[in-house]
Amino acid sequence: MTDLAIIILNYNSFEDTTRGVNALLSQNCQEKSIYVVDNNSLDKDKIAKFGSQKGINFIISDKNGGYAHGNSLAIKQAIKDEKKIFLLLNPDIDIDISTIETLYRDLQEKKDLGVVGPRICYRNDKNKIYSDGGLLHPEKGFVGEHVHFNANKLKVQSLSYNYNIDYVDGSVFMFRKEILDEIGFMNEKFFMYYEESEWCLRVLRKTQWKLAVNTNISAFNIYSEKGxxxxxxxxxxxxxxxxxxxxxxxxxxxxxxxxxxxxxxxxxxxxxxxxxxxxxxxxxxxx
Incomplete structure (x- = not known):
């Protein structure tokens, strides 16, 4: 997977970010495959020191431009490094390198697949599904819906690949460079939330690429209170x-x-x- 960039966006989440990076490195993930971006947070000095110690790529942004801006900084650097596949990871995500390898293989083998993600479950209840992909309802003002949200995965019958979705959740989001060449980057004006949704809508409406969630593999997040x-x-x-x-x-x-x-x-x-x-x-x- 020498052409893969694994991108983690840090904003005052040093403990989660370093935990995730160390987990990947412990599974023999190549240091130069990992890109950490700090969105001008209080952690930026610690991120720079950690990045230097671990030999990974790190970028310190001079502003907090939100999800799309921070990830785009890393994507642009990764493109200069001749990367062609990009995996965006939230810092609170737990994911095994074998899961990443499967997503990467999906893009290699399925030539019409442009964006792919795993099933996402909860870190504190690994049989409870958070998302098998997302749906959007324009008739209800584009309210979003996670497929199989809070369902027990042992009681859910699903196809190995769920193509019947409108977006892949941005917390674990792998895609190929060709899509950027066709429709450009995510919209930085959104700052937080719906960036990946809007980008996936562009993919579906303006290209021939497909989206899918591979429900045979899982990554794990943690629930956070909303305010x-x-x-x-x-x-x-x-x-x-x-x-x-x-x-x-x-x-x-x-x-x-x-x-x-x-x-x-x-x-x-x-x-x-x-x-x-x-x-x-x-x-x-x-x-």
């Missing part, structure tokens, strides 16, 4: 998807105003403000 930061970007970016791809703006507007009113009534003013800002920025900001 006002999350809800602002989820709100704003759903409006942006609706504007870009003719989704139901009225639906998402009604849904988000309802949530804002509920948050206000229970005294959660920070959350209510996040919804309102997301609505206003989603409708009126330039794309």
């Amino acid at each position: 006002s930061f999350y809800e602002y970007y989820m709100t704003r970016n759903r409006f942006w998807l609706c504007r870009l791809y003719k989704g139901n703006i009225k639906y998402v507007k009604k849904e988000r105003w309802k949530l804002a009113r509920k948050a206000f009534k229970r005294g959660d003013f920070s959350l209510a403000k996040a919804y309102v800002r997301g609505i206003m920025d989603g409708i009126y900001s330039k794309l």
Whole structure:
């Protein structure tokens, strides 16, 4: 897999990032296959020191430009290094090198497959599915849905490859360089959330490449609480998807105003403000 770049984006997640890198190295992953990007976090000095010690590629961004910006910095460097396959990993993901090898082999053997990911389960309950790929519902304002979300994998019947999806979850996301040549990079304006979804929509609508999740293999994440930061970007970016791809703006507007009113009534003013800002920025900001 000499043409593979494994990219981990760090933002104040030094412990998770270094845990993931050390796990890969312990499984004989090549140092120069690993790219760690720090998004101008408080950890950046520690990341630079760790990167130098381990002999991996590391990039220290001069700004926190979000998910797409940070990953794009590494992808562009990896392209200069003649990499042709890219694996984006969130720092909290546990993944074996054998799983990475299987995803890589999928892209080599399935010539029409452009983006692939594994089944994602929970680190604290490895039989519980988080995602077998994602669906988007434009008629409901591009609300997202994870296939088999929270189902027990022992009770789910599924095909080995799930092609019936709209996006591969961005926490474990492998794709080939040819797609970048055709449609470009992820949209950095989204900053957080829906970047991979919008990019996958472009793949499906503007190219002949297919998306799939290989349900025979798994990676593992950890559940994190969501707050006002999350809800602002989820709100704003759903409006942006609706504007870009003719989704139901009225639906998402009604849904988000309802949530804002509920948050206000229970005294959660920070959350209510996040919804309102997301609505206003989603409708009126330039794309």
